[in-house]
Amino acid sequence: MIDPGFPAGISRAAYYKWLNRTVSVRQEENEKLLEDIRLLYDQANRTYGYRRVTMTINRLRRQQGLSTFNEKQVYRLMHIHGIQSIIRGKRKRHKKSMPQHVAENLMNREFSASRPDEKWCTDVTEFKYGAGKKAYLSAIIDLYDGSIVAYRIGKSNNNVLVFQTMMPAITGLRTGARPMIHSANIPREGSNAWWKTRD
Numbered sequence: 001m002i003d004p005g006f007p008a009g010i011s012r013a014a015y016y017k018w019l020n021r022t023v024s025v026r027q028e029e030n031e032k033l034l035e036d037i038r039l040l041y042d043q044a045n046r047t048y049g050y051r052r053v054t055m056t057i058n059r060l061r062r063q064q065g066l067s068t069f070n071e072k073q074v075y076r077l078m079h080i081h082g083i084q085s086i087i088r089g090k091r092k093r094h095k096k097s098m099p100q101h102v103a104e105n106l107m108n109r110e111f112s113a114s115r116p117d118e119k120w121c122t123d124v125t126e127f128k129y130g131a132g133k134k135a136y137l138s139a140i141i142d143l144y145d146g147s148i149v150a151y152r153i154g155k156s157n158n159n160v161l162v163f164q165t166m167m168p169a170i171t172g173l174r175t176g177a178r179p180m181i182h183s184a185n186i187p188r189e190g191s192n193a194w195w196k197t198r199d
Contacts, residue, residue, distance in 0.1 A: 033057070033069060034077050041083055049085040050075040113144040117177040120149060122165065124157050138165040142179075 036057055041048055048056070050071060058068040078084065113119040122140045129135065138161045139151040150169035154161040162183070173179075 030077060033073070034081065037074065037078060037083060046086045050078050053078065111143055113142070116142055116144045117173060117179045119143040120179045120181050122162065122181060122183040124161065126157065136161060138162055140165060140169050
């Protein structure tokens, strides 16, 4: 029986039959896609996210002359079935250095000075360059005016680099000047060594 409520004189039964067929075709397509997603996901050791899965599946389908899928469809299926990349950025584990001697905090966060060579700050900064290479800049600044007292670039972050930076700075000091030095990197015995060298 023709139902006047449907366009082009299509019967209600024919319309729902067509609608159900469309749903089952989509469902079949999703099941096949999900199968491909799981296969690829396992082959990639669960490291592929939805973008890479979509790209790889679509490349294979293009080679076979088949239509491709959009990222939303792949994302939706992966999300529904709890499929997600297990890759996370690797955290570098660093051992906390335990200083043999902890120097007294004489500066007490007073990072200003009333005259030159009263207070110095020193630190080492790491720079990455090239293919996994690193360089370290060790510098000393005078807290009176922020001027660079001395600096040195090295391949390793160690006390040798810090001492090599400190030596010309100490040698160039005015007679009688003994700046207070703030650093998180220098052990107390190292500080004593600088003054012994100068004296």
